[in-house]
Amino acid sequence: MIKYYFKITVIFLLLSNITFAQDLNGESVFKTYCWGCHHETSVAFGPSFESIANKRTVGEIQGHIIAPKSTYKQLGHKRSVMPSFKEKLNQNELDAITSFILKYKSN
Numbered sequence: 705m706i707k708y709y710f711k712i713t714v715i716f717l718l719l720s721n722i723t724f725a726q727d728l729n730g731e732s733v734f735k736t737y738c739w740g741c742h743h744e745t746s747v748a749f750g751p752s753f754e755s756i757a758n759k760r761t762v763g764e765i766q767g768h769i770i771a772p773k774s775t776y777k778q779l780g781h782k783r784s785v786m787p788s789f790k791e792k793l794n795q796n797e798l799d800a801i802t803s804f805i806l807k808y809k810s811n
């Protein structure tokens with residue numbers, strides 16, 4: 705029985721750690737690369753993460769972060785000002801920042 709509780713605890717700790725690491729990572733990507741132009745819920749130089757989360761899919765968000773020059777028109781923007789983060793972010797960081805953005809979905 706004790707062994708069983710121990711296993712459950714270990715699994716729980718592992719899982720909560722993974723979630724925690726992902727959140728932390730998303731937030732640090734945000735602060736390092738996006739914060740100057742995007743804020744969580746208010747419009748800055750670029751649209752707020754809340755407005756993005758409310759209308760875009762994971763594919764649209766990641767497509768824009770990687771190749772903004774090829775997606776901005778489709779997303780309804782007149783100008784393309786945002787730089788591409790293709791060289792700066794690996795897939796884990798891209799997934800982490802995408803989950804971070806989607807956390808602000810409010811509708």
Ligand code: HEC
Binds near residue numbers: 760769
């Ligand atoms: C230099 C300023 C700047 C930086 C830095 C920047 N963005 Fe942007 N972002 C913009 C602007 C301006 C737009 C509007 C369209 C465009 O210019 O491409 C935009 C658009 C977007 C969109 C699409 C918006 C829509 O209509 O759905 C996403 C998603 C996005 N940014 C995510 C990010 C993420 C994630 C980061 C950090 C890794 C980031 N941006 C960094 C300025 C910036």
